[in-house]
Amino acid sequence: MTIIYEEQAAEHIHGICLKTGPPRLVGVELEWLVRDAHDPALPVPAERIRDAVAAFVPAPRPPSASGPPSASGLPSNDSPGVLPSGAFLTAEPGGQLELSSQPADSLADCVRATTADLAALRATLGAADLELAGIGLDPLRPPRRILNLPRYSAMEGFFDRGGPWGRQMMCTTASVQVCLDAGDDSDGYLGYRWRWHLLHAIGPVLVAAFANSPLRGGRPTGWQSSRQQVWAHMDPGRTRPPRLNGDRLNGDRLNGDRLNGAPSEGHLGDPRAAWVEYVLDAQVMCVREPDSDDWSAPPGLTLRDWVRGRPRDNHASNGGTRLRAPTTDDLAYHVSTLFPPVRPHGHLELRMIDAQPGDGWIVPLAVTSALLGDERASAAAMAAADRLWAGHGPAGEWSRATGRLAGPRAESGTEAGAENPWPRAARLGPADPAIARASRECFAAARAALDKMDAHAEITTAVDAFIERYVSKDRCPADDLLEQTE
Numbered sequence: 001m002t003i004i005y006e007e008q009a010a011e012h013i014h015g016i017c018l019k020t021g022p023p024r025l026v027g028v029e030l031e032w033l034v035r036d037a038h039d040p041a042l043p044v045p046a047e048r049i050r051d052a053v054a055a056f057v058p059a060p061r062p063p064s065a066s067g068p069p070s071a072s073g074l075p076s077n078d079s080p081g082v083l084p085s086g087a088f089l090t091a092e093p094g095g096q097l098e099l100s101s102q103p104a105d106s107l108a109d110c111v112r113a114t115t116a117d118l119a120a121l122r123a124t125l126g127a128a129d130l131e132l133a134g135i136g137l138d139p140l141r142p143p144r145r146i147l148n149l150p151r152y153s154a155m156e157g158f159f160d161r162g163g164p165w166g167r168q169m170m171c172t173t174a175s176v177q178v179c180l181d182a183g184d185d186s187d188g189y190l191g192y193r194w195r196w197h198l199l200h201a202i203g204p205v206l207v208a209a210f211a212n213s214p215l216r217g218g219r220p221t222g223w224q225s226s227r228q229q230v231w232a233h234m235d236p237g238r239t240r241p242p243r244l245n246g247d248r249l250n251g252d253r254l255n256g257d258r259l260n261g262a263p264s265e266g267h268l269g270d271p272r273a274a275w276v277e278y279v280l281d282a283q284v285m286c287v288r289e290p291d292s293d294d295w296s297a298p299p300g301l302t303l304r305d306w307v308r309g310r311p312r313d314n315h316a317s318n319g320g321t322r323l324r325a326p327t328t329d330d331l332a333y334h335v336s337t338l339f340p341p342v343r344p345h346g347h348l349e350l351r352m353i354d355a356q357p358g359d360g361w362i363v364p365l366a367v368t369s370a371l372l373g374d375e376r377a378s379a380a381a382m383a384a385a386d387r388l389w390a391g392h393g394p395a396g397e398w399s400r401a402t403g404r405l406a407g408p409r410a411e412s413g414t415e416a417g418a419e420n421p422w423p424r425a426a427r428l429g430p431a432d433p434a435i436a437r438a439s440r441e442c443f444a445a446a447r448a449a450l451d452k453m454d455a456h457a458e459i460t461t462a463v464d465a466f467i468e469r470y471v472s473k474d475r476c477p478a479d480d481l482l483e484q485t486e
Contacts, residue, residue, distance in 0.1 A: 003325045006280070006307045012331060013276045017344040018192050023181035023372070025103040025347070026110050028365050030118075031174035031355055032097050032132040034125070044130065046146040049095055050074050052128035053121070056081035056089050074147055084120050085113035093147045093155075094171025097121070097132065103179070103347075107369045108456045111362055118359075134361070136174060136213030136227035136354030139481065143171035154286040154295040155337070161299065165233045173227045174355035176210070178368045180348050189378040196271040198378060199342045200241055200396025201385035202371065202442060203352050204425035209439045209470070210364050211429040212354040212477035215485065224478040227354050228426030231339070235283065238338045240398045240422075242278035244269055275344055280304040285337040287323060288330065298323070303334050341422075357477060363466045366459050367446040374449035384441035388421055388434050398422045429476045436474040443471045 004012065034049055036042040050057075050073040057075045074091035075081035080100075081089030088100040099117060104110035122132060145152060145167070152170065159166020183192035211224035223229040231239045284297040284306055306326050335345075341352040353364045371381045389395035398420050419427075421435065430436040447467065450460055470476055 002328050004307055004328055004331060005309075006304065009303070009307045009326075009331055010276050010280065012328060013279050013335075014272045016346060017272055017275045018182040018196075018348075019346040020182060020185045020192055023183045023190055023195070024105065025181050026107055026365070026369055027101045027103045027179035027347075028110060028114060028361065029098060029100045029177035029179065029349075030114070030361055031092065031177070032099075033135055033138055033172075033174050033355070034095050034097055035131050035133050037126065037129045037131045040133065041140040043141060043144055044095055046074055046095060048128065048130065049091065049097070052125050052130055053081055053089065053097070055124060056083055056121075058082070076147070076149065083117040085117050087114065087117050089121070091147055092170070092174075093145045093152045094138075094143060095146045096171075096174050107366060107453070107459065110365065111456070111459060114361075115359065134174070134212070134355040134357040135481070136211070136225055137168070137216060137230065138172040139213075139215035140218055141172065142217070143167040145171050150288075150293050150295040151286055153293070154297070157296050158283075158285045159234065162235060163233065165230050168230045169234065173213075173230060175227070175351060176353040176356055176361045176364050178350040178353065178365050179345075180350075180369065180372055182344065182346065182348055183372075189372075189375045193269065193271060194378070195348060195372055196342065196344075197244060197269070197396060198372065198382050198385070199348060199350060199368075200244060201389065202381050202438075203241075203341045203350075203396060204388065204421035204435060205385065205438050205442050206350070206364065206368070207352050207354075207422065208425035208429045208432070208435045209443070209476060210353045210356060211426065212356060212481070214478040214482050218485070220482060220485070223427045224429035224431075224476055225354055225426040228352070228423070232423050232426065236398075237278075238282045238285075239340060241340050241342065241396055242274045244271075244274060244394050244397055271344065278340070279331075279335060279338065280307075282334070282338055284334060286333065288333060303331070306330075354477075357480075359462065360466070360477065362459060362462045366450060366455065366463055367443065370446040370449035370453065370455075371442060374445075374452060377445040377449035380445035381442045384438040384445075388438040392420055429478060430471070430474045439471055443467050 034044055036044060053075065058079065074095075075089050077090055083089055083099065086102045090098050090100070092098060099114065099121065101110055101114050101117070104113060125131060145156065155170065156167060159169070180195070183190050183195045185191065187193060207225055207228055211228075213226040214220055214224050216226055221229060280303050282303060284301045284303055286295045287297045288295055303326075306323065309325070339351060341350070343349045343351055350368060356364070371377050385395055424432055425435050428435070430439050447460075447463055450463060
């Protein structure tokens, strides 16, 4: 482990955050609530989940720098379960299970492998009278942490300083996380700069279209995605998008009359530079100490502070133990505690999509893959997003200046229309006319691209059914849950 200082930290972050090359690989990470099959309001003990998934979990590894093994025996990042395709299985703090696929060479390969893995996982859980629930936020059960690791104890303490939202995120939320190659070094639609900006610009469309968490404690929250409500109230330095660091991408800069629809040359900004600043300015959540169960960091300590060294001395002078110097491993660990809507992990990881019921995860995976993989679809999606973002600053950003939340009773009128598209999408979903229009345009572009990609019938059938049930009617899966409570 190499001790690092500010310049080396910036260079390291810049060098690894986005790996460039022709975009080819696709993956998905699926988080699920785990519930009793007969009574979804019952808490599920860690031991019950552990026993149900034991067939997929190898013997625990010896303690490492990541921390001691979980006393619960649940699969963790340090000792994950392995599903039939080689996908990893891990547990989240509240007992949620996460399936992380292996990178696949095609959308069809990813869907095929993940569908088989889920069938195996559902079968073993079903034998234990447990079920996977694809909902963005637990509609019935309060937060209850069952994974006892130093990382999560430190995380809990960090978030508790900001209210109840952190515990809800840790223990009651679930998502669909689409993983796509960053792209090449061009300024075209396959370039990482364009793909970074496009994903941020259409992020609110994805939030709204797949919103699936309108309940907490069995009652409506007033948000179609209460999962995003949780994120909206947490530490903005680790949950909101970074400054996009470039000119606003305007649909006017696309030649809509050309068949290729490629973005024109222009200032797309430098996503790597934006990410470097974001990582350095984020507060440190955990300081790993392999011989201690206390990994909490001094309040207010940013990574930039830590790598500069002075706050380590200040902490000691105020009665604390002098912090050790940070290493490259600490840097990687710090990045793993940042949760923006699009996180660069070499590839691009989309984190804004609520968990979907059943095999509904196929739809966001297919739609995002199509919008980034086809030139015309990419241009059409950016043009739709640009209209949505008009008057709200750079497309995809949620700054403190433009990121105010509308009042809880705001409808899709003047107050709601003035709200930044990120929280507006989470509150109103496709009931907001501007978001609904952008959603219909993006889904139409994606559907046409899937035909050009010769997508398998299983995939196009799922997308068609979603468009018919939700997009064409300005609805989202949250509406189904709300109707069940009436």
